[in-house]
Amino acid sequence: MTADMTHDVVVVGAGVAGSLIARRLTTEGLRVLVLEAGPATPSTFEGYLQHVQTFYAASGKGAESAWPPAIGAPQPDARDLRSDNGYFVQRGPLKYGSTYTRAQGGSTLHWLGVSLRMLPEDFELRSRYGRGRDWPLRYQALEPWYRQAEREIGVAADVADQTHHGIEFADGYDYPMRRIPPSYSDIVLAAAVDGMSVRLGEDEIRLKVRSYPAARNSIPRDGYRPVGAVDIRPDGLGRDLYLGERCAGNTSCTPICPIQAKYNAGKSLARANPAYLTVLARAVASKLHVDPVSGEVRGVEYQRYEDTSSPRHTVHTAHGRIYVLAAHAVENAKLMLASGLGGASGMLGRNLMDHPSIYGWGLAKAPLGPYRGPLSTSGIDDMRGGAFRARHAAFRVDIGNDGWRPTTGAPDTTVVDAVQTRGLYGADLRRYLESTLARQVRFSLNAEQLPSAANRVTIDPRYLDAMGNPRPVISYDIDDYTLAGMAEATRVYREVFSRAGIEDHTDPEHSTWFPEVPYAGGTMRYHGMGHFAGTHGMGNDPESSVVDVDQRSWEHRNLFLVGAGSFPTMGTSNPTLTMAALALRTADRLIAEMGRSSHRQQPYRREQGRSRDLSSGGYTEDRPPEGLGDRL
Amino acid sequence: MSTASTRITTVERLREYLYLAMQLEHATIPPYLTALYSLKPGTNSDAYHVIRVVAVEEMLHLTLDANMLNAIGGSPDLTAPSFVPDYPAFLPDGETDFQVSRQRFSREAMQNILEIERPKQTPSEQHRLVRRSAPKAQQLAVVPGEPSMQYYSIGEFYAEIGRGFRYLHKEMGDALFRGDPARQVGKEYFYSGGGELTTVTDLDSAEVAIRLISEQGEGYGGRIYDEHRELAHYYRFEQLLLGRYYLDGDQPGQPTGPALSVDWDAVYPIKQDARLADYPAGSELRDAAVAFNRAYADFLGLLTKAFTGQPELLIEAVTGMFRLRDLMIQLIRNPIPGLDGVNAAPTFEMAAAAVVSS
Numbered sequence: 001m002t003a004d005m006t007h008d009v010v011v012v013g014a015g016v017a018g019s020l021i022a023r024r025l026t027t028e029g030l031r032v033l034v035l036e037a038g039p040a041t042p043s044t045f046e047g048y049l050q051h052v053q054t055f056y057a058a059s060g061k062g063a064e065s066a067w068p069p070a071i072g073a074p075q076p077d078a079r080d081l082r083s084d085n086g087y088f089v090q091r092g093p094l095k096y097g098s099t100y101t102r103a104q105g106g107s108t109l110h111w112l113g114v115s116l117r118m119l120p121e122d123f124e125l126r127s128r129y130g131r132g133r134d135w136p137l138r139y140q141a142l143e144p145w146y147r148q149a150e151r152e153i154g155v156a157a158d159v160a161d162q163t164h165h166g167i168e169f170a171d172g173y174d175y176p177m178r179r180i181p182p183s184y185s186d187i188v189l190a191a192a193v194d195g196m197s198v199r200l201g202e203d204e205i206r207l208k209v210r211s212y213p214a215a216r217n218s219i220p221r222d223g224y225r226p227v228g229a230v231d232i233r234p235d236g237l238g239r240d241l242y243l244g245e246r247c248a249g250n251t252s253c254t255p256i257c258p259i260q261a262k263y264n265a266g267k268s269l270a271r272a273n274p275a276y277l278t279v280l281a282r283a284v285a286s287k288l289h290v291d292p293v294s295g296e297v298r299g300v301e302y303q304r305y306e307d308t309s310s311p312r313h314t315v316h317t318a319h320g321r322i323y324v325l326a327a328h329a330v331e332n333a334k335l336m337l338a339s340g341l342g343g344a345s346g347m348l349g350r351n352l353m354d355h356p357s358i359y360g361w362g363l364a365k366a367p368l369g370p371y372r373g374p375l376s377t378s379g380i381d382d383m384r385g386g387a388f389r390a391r392h393a394a395f396r397v398d399i400g401n402d403g404w405r406p407t408t409g410a411p412d413t414t415v416v417d418a419v420q421t422r423g424l425y426g427a428d429l430r431r432y433l434e435s436t437l438a439r440q441v442r443f444s445l446n447a448e449q450l451p452s453a454a455n456r457v458t459i460d461p462r463y464l465d466a467m468g469n470p471r472p473v474i475s476y477d478i479d480d481y482t483l484a485g486m487a488e489a490t491r492v493y494r495e496v497f498s499r500a501g502i503e504d505h506t507d508p509e510h511s512t513w514f515p516e517v518p519y520a521g522g523t524m525r526y527h528g529m530g531h532f533a534g535t536h537g538m539g540n541d542p543e544s545s546v547v548d549v550d551q552r553s554w555e556h557r558n559l560f561l562v563g564a565g566s567f568p569t570m571g572t573s574n575p576t577l578t579m580a581a582l583a584l585r586t587a588d589r590l591i592a593e594m595g596r597s598s599h600r601q602q603p604y605r606r607e608q609g610r611s612r613d614l615s616s617g618g619y620t621e622d623r624p625p626e627g628l629g630d631r632l
Numbered sequence: 633m634s635t636a637s638t639r640i641t642t643v644e645r646l647r648e649y650l651y652l653a654m655q656l657e658h659a660t661i662p663p664y665l666t667a668l669y670s671l672k673p674g675t676n677s678d679a680y681h682v683i684r685v686v687a688v689e690e691m692l693h694l695t696l697d698a699n700m701l702n703a704i705g706g707s708p709d710l711t712a713p714s715f716v717p718d719y720p721a722f723l724p725d726g727e728t729d730f731q732v733s734r735q736r737f738s739r740e741a742m743q744n745i746l747e748i749e750r751p752k753q754t755p756s757e758q759h760r761l762v763r764r765s766a767p768k769a770q771q772l773a774v775v776p777g778e779p780s781m782q783y784y785s786i787g788e789f790y791a792e793i794g795r796g797f798r799y800l801h802k803e804m805g806d807a808l809f810r811g812d813p814a815r816q817v818g819k820e821y822f823y824s825g826g827g828e829l830t831t832v833t834d835l836d837s838a839e840v841a842i843r844l845i846s847e848q849g850e851g852y853g854g855r856i857y858d859e860h861r862e863l864a865h866y867y868r869f870e871q872l873l874l875g876r877y878y879l880d881g882d883q884p885g886q887p888t889g890p891a892l893s894v895d896w897d898a899v900y901p902i903k904q905d906a907r908l909a910d911y912p913a914g915s916e917l918r919d920a921a922v923a924f925n926r927a928y929a930d931f932l933g934l935l936t937k938a939f940t941g942q943p944e945l946l947i948e949a950v951t952g953m954f955r956l957r958d959l960m961i962q963l964i965r966n967p968i969p970g971l972d973g974v975n976a977a978p979t980f981e982m983a984a985a986a987v988v989s990s
């Protein structure tokens with residue numbers, strides 16, 4: 001073990017939650033160390049391009065295909081789901097179908113970028129509908145940080161499209177960039193679907209195809225400058241690449257946007273104040289040391305490796321006044337449990353949620369032009385809220401722009417089918433493909449899942465990774481409330497298809513493999529959305545929650561657990577924007593508190609003039625700052 | 633050597649200068665695009681991105697010039713017959729001029745770009761202009777009305793434009809800026825690097841635009857890093873030639889960062905300053921080259937519209953550059969029959985495009 005370092009704040013994890021906090025704290029002159037388990041390759045443009053190449057070369061194009069993990073920081077992969085032979089130990093009864101990425105930048109490296117706010121009613125599910133729980137804060141209380149998050153992440157949308165279900169925006173506010181133009185298929189579907197109504201119990205719901213807020217660069221509003229590709233070079237300085245300042249419709253947002261028009265957390269880290277930031281990549285936090293009397297955290301033990309293909313590592317400890325776990329909902333829980341900090345409430349690791357999702361796919365009468373533009377640009381949000389939530393789950397519809405790719409492996413499988421099964425070749429083959437591929441439509445229907453204590457992350461000394469850290473052991477089920485919502489979603493998409501003249505070709509028996517769940521005498525096939533939440537839920541009561549409304553641990557007062565793990569419930573919105581708003585709120589709390597209680601420390605290094613907003617760079621471990629490097 | 637007649641004293645003259653400035657900025661784009669797409673895919677990403685960034689910047693300069701020209705009631709026409717020069721063209725470089733060619737990525741091509749990116753300041757007021765003993769047809773930055781005189785450098789050319797703005801503003805006040813503000817192209821329409829794009833409506837904004845154009849390439853106050861701690865483009869190119877990265881604090885010409893590798897051979901061996909006549913009549917290459925020229929003419933047409941009242945068309949024009957790239961690549965990856973190991977290249981002959989498409 002080597003000598004210690006002291007910092008104001010030690011952040012574990014350079015994903016979106018950790019990076020936003022690091023940026024905000026360093027901007028205020030707090031000294032922040034970020035420990036990142038994965039490699040730092042995505043932070044240089046050259047390194048990022050290697051990942052693009054990895055993606056090109058990969059035979060399967062799943063969410064992880066551009067981001068192969070290091071031996072020391074393994075990660076789940078959708079391909080392991082069927083074989084049950086991956087990083088997760090799946091205890092069942094159902095499989096947890098989602099993944100995340102352990103590399104500097106975290107899961108936003110491969111996310112799609114849908115950045116919806118939660119509905120006001122999502123924060124009050126218990127009081128309004130007698131289900132789930134209430135949040136310890138209301139929509140209105142979080143609203144200012146939603147605005148800040150939309151600016152930090154760079155969200156493109158028009159407020160005019162987004163005011164539904166009581167979502168309110170501050171007066172005069174609009175998103176930093178105009179909405180991404182809807183795709184041709186969005187426009188055609190809207191013409192057919194807008195105004196039709198469906199019934200959910202007593203509720204009669206009118207549908208509207210709506211463009212959704214996306215963390216993709218588009219035309220900026222008043223003075224906002226879109227943040228493009230990140231390139232932090234050997235000198236620690238950023239480079240302006242003039243790349244990715246607009247989405248160019250490359251259609252590979254997941255797993256990798258080749259030009260970085262889509263937000264990834266590296267952009268926030270690159271805009272932190274480098275004078276106050278130290279990032280150590282390839283540093284896996286493995287244990288928290290806690291003072292047995294006060295309960296305060298005294299240090300984070302971490303394992304440092306050089307070679308991503310070897311488990312060899314050295315062990316170190318980092319010290320700060322405050323510790324922030326931002327390692328992802330599953331890894332936060334795992335790290336706490338591995339440190340023996342399961343806690344008195346017994347809630348840690350429990351209430352794991354996702355948005356179990358089903359696909360519906362079909363053929364339109366006329367070409368809709370799929371396989372172009374962002375993977376998805378619009379959805380149907382009208383079933384996200386309403387009285388029916390007392391009985392079954394709410395759901396959201398995503399309309400794909402990528403044909404049947406996620407459901408059947410099209411276009412490749414369409415070609416194979418045409419040649420091998422239908423025996424087509426030459427002009428006939430061409431005609432057939434042109435007509436079939438261009439008419440493919442795909443919906444993804446994502447249902448809300450409520451917190452359940454039985455759905456949980458645990459650890460088991462029998463299941464360790466190559467460096468001796470526990471692998472997540474996951475117990476997961478989908479209850480009737482959610483299943484009923486998924487069944488309603490199935491009914492609704494069929495009505496929409498028939499209204500729009502789309503021939504239903506949904507056939508889970510002849511598609512990409514997805515896990516199944518029995519329901520009402522039949523089975524449904526579902527997939528995960530990557531929306532892990534709930535493992536360290538927030539609340540007003542230490543007996544039933546792990547953190548308070550500031551994401552501060554009830555039992556360890558200098559420890560914060562941030563991310564979607566803090567969500568008491570998750571509604572139907574993709575979690576990242578809300579997690580970002582909460583992270584910024586936590587950062588503001590920390591600034592207020594630490595600014596008061598301490599004298600400011602010296603920066604790690606000379607401040608080289610305030611760097612321009614977009615292109616300054618934080619140092620990475622490959623070039624440690626003077627004076628600090630020799631102590632590592 | 634300068635005479636009174638070479639000073640800008642009328643609005644008409646200033647418009648002429650600004651139009652020539654647009655021609656000048658544009659003239660670098662075909663060489664940059666040619667060098668860029670001559671790189672073999674998957675190689676030389678440093679070189680690729682450096683060239684790409686400057687090409688984007690030339691587009692930015694072109695747009696700024698259009699804004700200035702529009703501000704004083706002029707009307708840019710990028711489809712005019714001689715707007716695109718025949719290559720090689722000649723840019724001023726102090727006492728001499730240098731040749732700008734459409735050629736593949738190479739040390740010479742990089743040297744060429746370095747020369748474009750390094751504006752020279754005249755040693756004295758008398759040297760603002762240089763007489764070329766044998767004026768060449770494709771000489772850029774010549775003095776309007778004095779074809780045998782060329783500006784000492786692009787920087788001097790812009791310095792005269794700045795002086796002209798100030799002079800005329802003094803003479804006529806804000807009446808100088810009589811153009812329709814709706815013709816100004818704002819940052820929302822510029823794809824990338826448009827953060828700096830400024831609309832021009834008065835003397836201050838005109839001076840901002842000129843400063844931006846003349847400072848972008850050369851570095852800030854002689855330092856290799858600018859105030860934003862960004863490496864000036866000149867030095868980014870130089871890194872390629874010197875094979876090493878700069879670190880902050882380095883002396884010009886002596887980078888001390890890690891080695892940088894450039895694969896000078898991973899380049900398609902294209903014909904320098906190729907012309908339609910290089911491709912046999914009726915051949916696929918000829919058709920492809922004609923198709924490219926037509927597409928390029930369309931691109932310039934769209935830019936002209938964007939610069940004359942429909943700024944939103946700039947978005948479409950830039951999106952259309954993907955098509956230009958694909959058409960260029962078709963040529964660049966194919967050998968010219970009969971010429972051993974020499975590949976085709978786009979010819980940028982706009983006159984030919986006009987004839988063919990009319």
Ligand SMILES: Cc1cc2nc3c(=O)[nH]c(=O)nc-3n(C[C@H](O)[C@H](O)[C@H](O)COP(=O)(O)OP(=O)(O)OC[C@H]3O[C@@H](n4cnc5c(N)ncnc54)[C@H](O)[C@@H]3O)c2cc1C
Nearest residue numbers: 013015016017037102106107112113114285530563574576
């Ligand atoms: C295919 C896919 C698409 C998605 N699309 C969307 C979408 O459209 N909209 C949306 O809102 N969300 C989406 N998500 C979810 C989104 O990616 C996550 O919610 C979000 O990235 C989580 O952020 P985080 O900061 O909590 O965790 P992460 O982004 O996972 O970051 C955690 C970081 O901590 C590091 N780390 C982990 N363990 C340790 C350790 N022990 N020590 C040190 N560091 C550690 C990791 O390497 C990582 O860098 C998607 C997810 C997937 C899988």
Ligand code: SF4
Nearest residue numbers: 247248250253257374
């Ligand atoms: S469509 Fe493309 S350019 Fe746009 S965000 Fe997705 S991958 Fe990036």
